[in-house]
Amino acid sequence: MANDDLLLRMRGVEIDGWSDERWHDIIKGVDLSLKHGEVLGLIGESGAGKSTLGLAAMGYARPGTRIKGGEIVFDGQDLRKLSERQKQRLRGSRIAYVAQSAAAAFNPAHTLLDQTTEVAVRRGQLGRKEAEAYARELYAAMDLPNPDRIGDRFPHQVSGGQLQRAMTAMAMASKPDLIIFDEPTTALDVTTQVNVLAAMRKAIEQFGTAAIYITHDLAVVAQMADRIKVLRYGEEVEEADTHTMLTAPKETYTRSLWAVRSLEKPGETSDDKILQIRNVTAAYGKVPVLKNVSIAVPRGKTVALVGESGSGKSTTARVVTGLLPPSRGEVLFDGEPLPPTLAGRSREQLRRIQMIYQMADTAMNPRQTVGEIIGRPVAFYHGASRSEVRARVAELLDLIELDESFSDRFPGELSGGQKQRICIARALAPNPDLIICDEVTSALDQIVQEGILKLLLRLQKELGVSYIFITHDIATVQAIADEVVVMYQGSVVEQGRKEEIFSPPHPDYTELLLSSVPKMEPGWLSQAIAERRQLTP
Amino acid sequence: MHPVLKTVLQRLALGLMTLFLVSVVIFSAIEMLPGDFTQAVLGQAATEETVTAFRRELGLDQPAIVRYVDWIGGVVTGDFGTSFSGRAASGVDRSREVIALIAPRLENTLFLASMTAIVAVPLALFLGITAALWRNTAYDKGVSASTLATISMPEFFVAYILILVFASLWPVFPSLANVRPDMPFWERVYRCILPATTLMLVIVAHMMRMTRAAIINLLAQPYIEMARLKGLPARTVILKHALPNAWAPIVNVIAFNLAYLVVGVVVVEVVFVYPGIGQLMVDAVTNRDIPVVQACALIFAATYILLNLMADIISIVTNPRLLHPR
Numbered sequence: 074m075a076n077d078d079l080l081l082r083m084r085g086v087e088i089d090g091w092s093d094e095r096w097h098d099i100i101k102g103v104d105l106s107l108k109h110g111e112v113l114g115l116i117g118e119s120g121a122g123k124s125t126l127g128l129a130a131m132g133y134a135r136p137g138t139r140i141k142g143g144e145i146v147f148d149g150q151d152l153r154k155l156s157e158r159q160k161q162r163l164r165g166s167r168i169a170y171v172a173q174s175a176a177a178a179f180n181p182a183h184t185l186l187d188q189t190t191e192v193a194v195r196r197g198q199l200g201r202k203e204a205e206a207y208a209r210e211l212y213a214a215m216d217l218p219n220p221d222r223i224g225d226r227f228p229h230q231v232s233g234g235q236l237q238r239a240m241t242a243m244a245m246a247s248k249p250d251l252i253i254f255d256e257p258t259t260a261l262d263v264t265t266q267v268n269v270l271a272a273m274r275k276a277i278e279q280f281g282t283a284a285i286y287i288t289h290d291l292a293v294v295a296q297m298a299d300r301i302k303v304l305r306y307g308e309e310v311e312e313a314d315t316h317t318m319l320t321a322p323k324e325t326y327t328r329s330l331w332a333v334r335s336l337e338k339p340g341e342t343s344d345d346k347i348l349q350i351r352n353v354t355a356a357y358g359k360v361p362v363l364k365n366v367s368i369a370v371p372r373g374k375t376v377a378l379v380g381e382s383g384s385g386k387s388t389t390a391r392v393v394t395g396l397l398p399p400s401r402g403e404v405l406f407d408g409e410p411l412p413p414t415l416a417g418r419s420r421e422q423l424r425r426i427q428m429i430y431q432m433a434d435t436a437m438n439p440r441q442t443v444g445e446i447i448g449r450p451v452a453f454y455h456g457a458s459r460s461e462v463r464a465r466v467a468e469l470l471d472l473i474e475l476d477e478s479f480s481d482r483f484p485g486e487l488s489g490g491q492k493q494r495i496c497i498a499r500a501l502a503p504n505p506d507l508i509i510c511d512e513v514t515s516a517l518d519q520i521v522q523e524g525i526l527k528l529l530l531r532l533q534k535e536l537g538v539s540y541i542f543i544t545h546d547i548a549t550v551q552a553i554a555d556e557v558v559v560m561y562q563g564s565v566v567e568q569g570r571k572e573e574i575f576s577p578p579h580p581d582y583t584e585l586l587l588s589s590v591p592k593m594e595p596g597w598l599s600q601a602i603a604e605r606r607q608l609t610p
Numbered sequence: 611m612h613p614v615l616k617t618v619l620q621r622l623a624l625g626l627m628t629l630f631l632v633s634v635v636i637f638s639a640i641e642m643l644p645g646d647f648t649q650a651v652l653g654q655a656a657t658e659e660t661v662t663a664f665r666r667e668l669g670l671d672q673p674a675i676v677r678y679v680d681w682i683g684g685v686v687t688g689d690f691g692t693s694f695s696g697r698a699a700s701g702v703d704r705s706r707e708v709i710a711l712i713a714p715r716l717e718n719t720l721f722l723a724s725m726t727a728i729v730a731v732p733l734a735l736f737l738g739i740t741a742a743l744w745r746n747t748a749y750d751k752g753v754s755a756s757t758l759a760t761i762s763m764p765e766f767f768v769a770y771i772l773i774l775v776f777a778s779l780w781p782v783f784p785s786l787a788n789v790r791p792d793m794p795f796w797e798r799v800y801r802c803i804l805p806a807t808t809l810m811l812v813i814v815a816h817m818m819r820m821t822r823a824a825i826i827n828l829l830a831q832p833y834i835e836m837a838r839l840k841g842l843p844a845r846t847v848i849l850k851h852a853l854p855n856a857w858a859p860i861v862n863v864i865a866f867n868l869a870y871l872v873v874g875v876v877v878v879e880v881v882f883v884y885p886g887i888g889q890l891m892v893d894a895v896t897n898r899d900i901p902v903v904q905a906c907a908l909i910f911a912a913t914y915i916l917l918n919l920m921a922d923i924i925s926i927v928t929n930p931r932l933l934h935p936r
Contacts, residue, residue, distance in 0.1 A: 128839075131839060133838070133839060135835070158843075160841075161841040161842070161843060162841060163841065164838075164839055164840060164841030165839070165840035165841035165842070166841065169839075169840075170836070170839040170840075172832055172835075172836055174832060177831065177832040177833065178832040178833050178835075178836040179833060179836075180833040180836075180837070180851050180854075180855070181833070181855060181930055181931065182851075182854035182855050182928075182930055183850075183854075191840065191842070192840050192841060192842070195842070195846075226934075227930045227931075227934050229930065229931050229934075229936070230934060230936050
């Protein structure tokens with residue numbers, strides 16, 4: 074065959090996973106081909122089989138999965154026919170892997186340099202001195218600060234963004250032909266992500282490495298890939314070059330991958346404030362987390378708190394709910410000062426503020442039925458009888474668009490979106506005036522996020538409840554917020570109506586944050602980097 | 611000061627504190643024992659006066675607090691007092707220093723413990739690591755099953771089986787481990803083979819299972835998958851990437867078992883008639899020989915505290931987050 078310039082060809086690949094005592098299909102006959110030096114984006118929602126397929130390109134199946142059928146031909150050899158030892162020699166040398174969470178994928182017991190040079194030295198490709206010199210060169214290519222010394226550090230001594238770059242350097246250390254990037258920037262803050270993406274792209278261009286780039290974020294993959302393949306339920310939805318995929322996707326499913334971006338609501342505000350946080354300063358032990366924060370929440374409206382991790386968003390929520398008493402300042406609820414501690418608050422004060430968490434999975438007791446989970450606050454706050462509780466649970470389930478029959482199910486039987494709906498119902502159960510939503514859509518797929526956001530908007534319209542919406546995702550803010558509060562390192566940078574915050578001129582940090590949000594245009598990254606040079610000192 | 615050194619010093623101070631509290635507990639516990647040495651020696655028939663006179667002679671008529679201060683003051687200067695036994699109401703005093711009683715016995719116990727540990731610890735680590743490496747193979751299952759069997763049997767039972775097989779049916783080792791101070795080294799080792807083997811069978815299981823579990827626990831970590839995806843062979847993945855992160859739980863179990871070798875072996879000593887410290891303490895309790903009981907209890911407590919302290923320090927030193935702070 075005249076496919077000599079093909080580096081990787083996968084044909085009819087089928088992969089099974091073992092669960093519930095039997096084998097299930099994860100990948101159902103997918104074809105994939107990649108030329109030397111080409112970057113293919115692999116995109117889909119959770120459970121689409123992206124990572125499984127990416128690992129299969131290394132001839133690797135995670136414990137509990139098996140490659141059942143098809144061909145995986147890398148540079149002329151079918152990986153499925155090679156022995157484990159032969160595959161080991163390819164891995165780390167000619168095919169390398171970059172994992173999602175660099176913080177977890179670096180061994181805490183060894184230095185970065187030791188881990189970067191490990192394979193090249195072990196295999197005798199390079200002497201130790203040469204390997205170390207090359208690693209430093211790669212650290213420099215990845216724009217790591219102090220490339221000559223950073224390798225002597227341990228993983229916990231380096232920031233998340235730097236680790237992710239060091240991991241790319243580690244993947245390149247033995248000059249591979251192919252790198253599998255498995256959601257490499259998903260765990261990073263958006264402001265960090267831009268730099269890491271730019272460094273990765275620069276490095277793969279410089280060394281002419283081919284790559285498979287796995288992500289759920291179309292805007293990210295648009296910056297990295299020449300071609301994009303969309304996967305769903307282990308099958309290919311469509312494949313096209315990046316430009317075509319963004320401008321004229323054939324399948325409606327592909328469009329739904331940016332569902333949240335299409336939502337938008339005009340921001341409204343009101344002078345009637347349900348909650349006022351005044352000059353609050355708070356600390357964990359001696360570590361100051363909030364510095365003189367003042368935020369007002371208008372009644373029946375949504376205030377979005379945005380900022381990167383560590384900016385104090387969740388801590389603000391903990392102060393409002395009484396979990397963390399502030400060291401200075403006060404919180405006024407409906408004009409009355411709230412006691413700083415949970416223990417000091419009356420049941421009525423507790424009832425009026427409720428909370429929804431990011432991980433619906435861990436926020437519910439897996440041994441309780443949905444009816445018990447939702448019914449508990451009804452009985453607790455309203456002292457309702459059993460039949461009243463049952464009626465209220467049915468009413469709440471109807472409100473969150475689930476059938477009454479759900480009340481007998483356990484959390485384990487529900488999908489991610491359904492679980493989050495149950496958490497919403499539980500928060501609504503005591504008829505609160507204010508609900509704090511802490512990253513409630515972050516762990517969900519786009520199309521499910523869209524459903525949850527629409528539900529929250531409808532509930533606000535019908536019940537007049539106010540939201541504090543904590544998120545790091547600007548598209549979500551566009552979809553739901555009336556007002557926006559931008560936080561940075563424990564202080565409020567800016568607050569106001571959404572349209573005002575989102576239109577220039579911005580304070581520097583807001584500008585940095587907004588300009589870091591990937592746009593669905595292939596040229597965005599280069600442009601953002603060029604603009605950023607002027608922003609960062 | 612390096613934070614690790616600081617933590618170590620803190621732990622050391624904490625250990626001394628604990629030892630002090632334990633000394634209080636030991637003393638009060640013994641206070642609460644019914645009966646005392648005078649009654650044990652003089653018997654039921656003794657008159658009130660003889661008992662009182664004998665008590666005064668032993669210093670038992672002093673209030674508890676005074677006796678505690680006396681005792682602990684002596685201990686701090688290395689004087690554990692004089693044993694009660696050897697004294698009699700007749701006034702003849704053939705009693706000995708507690709130190710002189712304990713020292714040879716403690717030496718014997720430490721000899722047996724070291725002999726066991728030198729074989730048992732490396733063996734347990736080896737079995738644990740290889741079982742984790744070849745997980746779910748016949749080897750792993752064989753090792754797990756046989757160690758489970760030895761851990762489930764009471765130690766005296768294991769001891770009697772060993773005596774039956776190796777001293778009676780096939781007499782290669784002596785069944786009595788009656789060592790004496792003037793015995794040559796290898797003669798002692800030879801006589802201790804059966805008790806050491808008994809103890810080894812008991813503790814290897816525990817340590818091996820923890821080593822295996824600690825390593826397997828780490829195998830689901832992303833950095834282990836990363837090591838595999840770098841094409842490293844299974845041996846390197848386990849030894850270089852899993853083991854260095856597994857030391858803390860493993861070392862804790864080793865410390866616990868070493869402490870057992872010093873303080874918990876009285877049953878084995880009895881079976882093999884081995885003159886160790888456990889037997890001494892049991893005899894002292896029967897005779898109400900309070901100075902000896904107290905000294906033994908304090909030595910046992912110190913052993914536990916010291917070994918756990920060492921385990922803590924090793925856990926700290928093998929944790930790069932503590933050893934190399936940001």
